[in-house]
Amino acid sequence: MAINWFKYSAPTTFYGLAGKLIPWFAISSVILCAIALYIGFAVAPMDATQGQFYRIIFIHVPTSIISMFLYLVMAGYAALGLIFNTRLSSMMASAVAPTGALFAFISLWTGALWGKPMWGAWWVWDARLTSELILLFLYLGFIALHASIDDPRRADRAAALLAIVGSVNVPIIYFSVKWWNTLHQGSTIKYSGTSMHIAMQQAMFTMLVACWLYAIAVTLMRVRSIILERERHTKWIAQLAEVK
Amino acid sequence: MLEISNLACSRGDHRLFSGLSFSLYPGQIMQIQGANGSGKTSLLRTLCGFITPDEGKIAWCGEDVRTLAEDYYAQMMYLGHLNAIKDELSALENLMISAGMSGVQLSESDAILALRRMGLKGRERLPTKVLSQGQRRRVSLARLLVSDAKLWILDEPLAALDVGAVAMIGDLIGEHLAQQGMVIFTTHQPLTVDGIEMRSLMLS
């Protein structure tokens, strides 16, 4: 049986669908997060060289991965909105951005917390940390540009173009920062000195899935609010139970 | 020939017009009428391709203007509210540069002739910042004389012009229509073109 996917690309039907899906994503995210924290902090053994401090990577690594992944998702939705002029894609792009920025911020913060005992400084100009900071700037640029344009259509299209230019630039920026870092030879401690214990892998992977589900849940919540705001003059909104 | 079918346009949440359809044939002139804020300028800007319409199609000689893009721009001329002239440049430089940007190589003597016909004799080489509002409008309108565009889209062309200049614009439009040109314009002042029936479109 073929499913008509285009049916759900209209804000009207997507609003209801998103409302039904949110609890599932939210609840499973909370459960998986609890499991990951339990494995990470109670089951996984102490690291030979880094002691207890290493446990922060169970939050740090998944949030970094998700923050980079979300930028691609955002740019993808933005490009769809720009090329095919689909309203929902543009709304999704602007709904993803704050979550991406949040994950980038958490990743930087946990990176700093890990850096203090490991490297003796809150901030080290490590290639990965610097790239993450630039990624946060790119998210903030997208959000700021979207927020400062009043006309929603122009805002969507301008921010979409910026996201696409940004995603083309991300590899160039990452490469140049890495090169810059090897030239300046800062830190030498790397994450993966030895092969990881199985429990560590489980904790990290579970947390990755939990973060991903969380991102989906809050994005859907945000996109529902955006739909309500943008379509507030339409009839179907006026007939919704929560609006009446 | 310009064909508009079922055009709809909105600014922000506000729907300006919808279901608008008309055709304009060579030798015809149409005045867009309506109160302030009824969407006259938005309609003209939509016809220029600045604004993407919510619904509907604009076709030039049977083809969508979006696909024609630059081929359509070559055959149309738009004069907006703003004069599009630079204060620091002289009337002559302004005219030659704007003609150049619309793809026409204009000789200095032709440009001077056009400016003189617009009543700017002796002011060709003055920086436009010393000219009056009406004179600056004339510099802008001189572009109509040096263009070979078929379709003229004029937004308030008569603003700031005196009676003599208004009559001259009337003559100019008459000549253009006689050469199978087309004109769409808005105005708050009466404009008559001898021997031509004026079509009009009311936006509400």
Place this chain on the structure above:
Amino acid sequence: MKKLSLFALLVLVVRRDLVLAMRRRADVLTTLFFFVMVVSLFPLGVGPEMDMLRKMAPGVLWVAALLASMLSLGRLFSADYLDGTLEQMLLAPQSLSVLVLGKMASHWMVSGLPLVLMTPVLGLQFDMTVEGIGVLMLGLLLGTPILSMVGAIGAALTLGLRGGGVLLSLLVLPLCIPVLIFGTGAVQAVTSGLNVSAHLSLMGALLVLALAFTPWVTAQALRISME
């Protein structure tokens, strides 16, 4: 009537913008003075030790050049936007991308090239070596056009917005980081006796990429902003 070739159009736009810049000379000089002033403030802030200044010089000059070019980018399209010329440019029957390229080129000649020419004097203030100054100038010569071109995208996107200038820097500066890295890296390579060709070729590659894509992207951004 005779049609204008694309190259003639490019020349026309560049000449127009240069004439306009010459008649509004104050704007050009402000950017240059800003550059000189920012660079001269650094020794006052960090102290006069020559060793440290020599080490910092390429970074300081590059960051100052970046900020100076951000300062002048706000004016790239805004004057044309306010007097209606930009509408006419969007209706150009030949190519909006070529028009945009012309505007980028004249922007660089007015705000980028003077910085390159000013560099030797400022380099001497920081006691840089002759080779160091040479490589720095070469890097700036390749890099400042990229700043103008990438910046033009930001200028087009923020056209007519409140607080556009600050927003512009927020959008464009992260995208300019590779230029900064390769430009300063080249100078550090030459002072430590290494080969500079890798840095400069990468910078050249970025310049070619920017030349190929930014005019078109900026043209699209202008169409979005004029809606």
